[in-house]
Amino acid sequence: MKKTLFDKVWDSHVVHKIENGPDVLFIDRHMVHEVTSPVAFIGLKTRGIPVMYPNRTFATADHNTPTINQHLPVSDPLSANQLKALEENAAEHGISYWGLGHEKNGIVHVVGPEYGITQPGATIVCGDSHTSTHGAFGAIAFGIGTSEVEMVLATQCIMQQKAKSMRINVNGELNKGVTPKDVALYIISKLTTSGATGYFVEYAGDVFTNMSMEGRMTVCNLSIEMGARGGMIAPDQKTFDYIQGREFTPVGADLEKAQEYWKTLSTDEGAVFDKEISFDASDIEPMITYGTNPGMGIGISKGIPLAEAVEGGVATYKKSLHYMNYSEGEDMIGKPIDFVFLGSCTNGRIEDFRAFASIVKGRKKADNVTAWLVPGSHQVEAAIKEEGILDILHEAGFELREPGCSACLAMNDDKVPAGKYAVSTSNRNFEGRQGPGSRTLLASPLVAAAAAVTGKVTDPREFL
Amino acid sequence: MAYDKFNILKTSAVPLPIENVDTDQIIPARFLKATERKGFGDNLFRDWRYNPDNTPKEDFALNNPKYSGKILVGGKNFGSGSSREHAAWAVYDYGFRCVVSSFFADIFKNNCLNIGVLPVQVSPEFLENIFAAIEADPETLLEVNLPEQTITLTTTGEQEHFDINDYKKENMLNGFDDIDYLLNIKENIREFALNAPL
Numbered sequence A: 001m002k003k004t005l006f007d008k009v010w011d012s013h014v015v016h017k018i019e020n021g022p023d024v025l026f027i028d029r030h031m032v033h034e035v036t037s038p039v040a041f042i043g044l045k046t047r048g049i050p051v052m053y054p055n056r057t058f059a060t061a062d063h064n065t066p067t068i069n070q071h072l073p074v075s076d077p078l079s080a081n082q083l084k085a086l087e088e089n090a091a092e093h094g095i096s097y098w099g100l101g102h103e104k105n106g107i108v109h110v111v112g113p114e115y116g117i118t119q120p121g122a123t124i125v126c127g128d129s130h131t132s133t134h135g136a137f138g139a140i141a142f143g144i145g146t147s148e149v150e151m152v153l154a155t156q157c158i159m160q161q162k163a164k165s166m167r168i169n170v171n172g173e174l175n176k177g178v179t180p181k182d183v184a185l186y187i188i189s190k191l192t193t194s195g196a197t198g199y200f201v202e203y204a205g206d207v208f209t210n211m212s213m214e215g216r217m218t219v220c221n222l223s224i225e226m227g228a229r230g231g232m233i234a235p236d237q238k239t240f241d242y243i244q245g246r247e248f249t250p251v252g253a254d255l256e257k258a259q260e261y262w263k264t265l266s267t268d269e270g271a272v273f274d275k276e277i278s279f280d281a282s283d284i285e286p287m288i289t290y291g292t293n294p295g296m297g298i299g300i301s302k303g304i305p306l307a308e309a310v311e312g313g314v315a316t317y318k319k320s321l322h323y324m325n326y327s328e329g330e331d332m333i334g335k336p337i338d339f340v341f342l343g344s345c346t347n348g349r350i351e352d353f354r355a356f357a358s359i360v361k362g363r364k365k366a367d368n369v370t371a372w373l374v375p376g377s378h379q380v381e382a383a384i385k386e387e388g389i390l391d392i393l394h395e396a397g398f399e400l401r402e403p404g405c406s407a408c409l410a411m412n413d414d415k416v417p418a419g420k421y422a423v424s425t426s427n428r429n430f431e432g433r434q435g436p437g438s439r440t441l442l443a444s445p446l447v448a449a450a451a452a453v454t455g456k457v458t459d460p461r462e463f464l
Numbered sequence B: 001m002a003y004d005k006f007n008i009l010k011t012s013a014v015p016l017p018i019e020n021v022d023t024d025q026i027i028p029a030r031f032l033k034a035t036e037r038k039g040f041g042d043n044l045f046r047d048w049r050y051n052p053d054n055t056p057k058e059d060f061a062l063n064n065p066k067y068s069g070k071i072l073v074g075g076k077n078f079g080s081g082s083s084r085e086h087a088a089w090a091v092y093d094y095g096f097r098c099v100v101s102s103f104f105a106d107i108f109k110n111n112c113l114n115i116g117v118l119p120v121q122v123s124p125e126f127l128e129n130i131f132a133a134i135e136a137d138p139e140t141l142l143e144v145n146l147p148e149q150t151i152t153l154t155t156t157g158e159q160e161h162f163d164i165n166d167y168k169k170e171n172m173l174n175g176f177d178d179i180d181y182l183l184n185i186k187e188n189i190r191e192f193a194l195n196a197p198l
Helices: A005-011 A038-047 A077-093 A108-114 A129-137 A146-155 A180-191 A213-226 A237-243 A252-262 A314-324 A350-360 A378-386 A389-395 A445-454 B086-094 B106-115 B124-136 B166-174 B178-183 B186-194
Strands: A014-017 A023-026 A029-032 A057-060 A096-098 A123-126 A140-143 A157-160 A164-171 A199-204 A230-232 A275-280 A287-289 A297-299 A339-342 A370-373 A421-424 A439-442 B008-011 B013-016 B071-074 B098-101 B118-121 B142-145 B150-153 B158-161
Touching (some): A005 A140, A005 A230, A014 B186, A023 B186, A029 A108, A038 A077, A038 A146, A057 A077, A057 A108, A077 A096, A108 A123, A108 A129, A108 A213, A108 A378, A123 A129, A129 A140, A129 A213, A129 A230, A129 A237, A140 A230, A146 A157, A146 B106, A146 B178, A157 B178, A164 A180, A180 A275, A199 A213, A213 A230, A213 A237, A213 A350, A237 A252, A339 A350, A339 A445, A350 A378, A350 A389, A421 A445, B013 B124, B071 B124, B071 B142, B086 B106, B098 B124, B098 B142, B106 B118, B106 B166, B124 B150, B124 B158, B178 B186
Parallel strands (some): A029 A057, A057 A096, A123 A140, A164 A275, A199 A230, A339 A370, A339 A421, A421 A439, B013 B071, B071 B098, B098 B118
Antiparallel strands (some): A023 A157, A287 A297, A287 A439, B142 B150, B150 B158
């Protein structure tokens, strides 16, 4: 039987099969953060049971942390309480905890790969939908709810029905100024936000083969935005090179044995997917969203689609444009913006800061723009400094903040005010996502940089 | 840990004929700071339900006194976005026991099943008929029969079968819990873990 990459990893983790029910799937690594875990720990307490494998569990604080003055006590009492709860729960159950101020602190999906926790062929879950990020390494990684967090803490297993399989091929060469974020936003715009619901996606083709590991993470990260349970890319030499020498990466004979296994992790020639879709890389241009879900994206040079040309309900479409205060047919280029957010588990890695710096270098931040540049982790922050990117940013009038999820979901104070427009490298443009009444335009770090220096939606290719 | 049992639910329903209702609308992120599972119903659809000054938005379905009941009927692709179970908790805590739509996002659907809220997927045509029936008469009763896996629009007798796997169905009917199941096969898990490299 020919197997897909997804089949290989899934099937090797099934502990028990329930007829006409879910599989019991063993989870290699469980990442935990402060927002979706407290009720799960209460559940354990109520049942009087421990965490089954604390050494397979990793906790970090990211969603609800401030991005300035992290050395000071957290001023919001509710946030402080939630952080304290995670710290106490981790200590009580013997889980390693990388809290605020810890050198390894950062966004869970940024630090996982950085420290080698993320490995090919592993099953990885976290109470966060962007857990799909880790699929870039050929892992099965997906987001779960709090009941499932409790399930994994208690039993290291999850009960899930195996998803259907989809392969998305993108072949050819990417155009100038087109980044992994644009590739992902393009795919989502074609599939819609529910086009991959019920599926686990494998990304294949030249574009992903040639993409850096960080780029692959960006693409897999956004899988959930088309409804997919997760996305994955077959590991290759690039993957093995990236993993080598990280804290949780095996060494010596263990590494050799692991690599032997990792090399078997690709879809067999002739394996059949439930659905297969192909795109041509040359059709993709820098993307931007104009509406209130990530599927509402267009090439930056294009106009906002007419309601009649859009799939789905006209009323929902018009409601969305009304929220954005945009009209059908308008150009996106030239639209004024107020905020720029560079960061998140989607685009908060060093390559994203390099891309942003490549455009703002020698230019100045527009006066009408408030910019929040938030590294995904302390490692990213350190690299920004070491590589001289911080100097470039400072000269252009930008400040760097401290690591965290920040304005991606605006649980902390990094909130875009009502009615204001933010060009954001994050992953969701839902109503109010970046603060009540905020309006989000999702884009790549290059598009964000072009907007930051011009104060309006601008084609980054002008600067390249 | 058991939750409410679900068998047959006959009730009026609250209509939300909007597509792609995401979990940020169901419960905005700023209300996720609690460390206990309580009070989420107050913030269900917070920003659609209330103005910034906390006065109710009168045109929103939950604020319209003519709509009531334990079933929430939503447009296609209900519950997309974040994995926050808080969204399902908010739906439950407000008083809903069932959500009907023509399509659900995966994680939201799982979260509902895990806390005893039944997600019922119907055809787009049937969904339109339900919306039309509620609009014509807000007191229209829907009957959701879990043992038979049917949903009926009682005014016309129109009925559809809905899918749920046998395992989850048993859980919902009896208020059983996944973790109890898994704890009973803990030895199998332990054995499996011996061969699962860290």
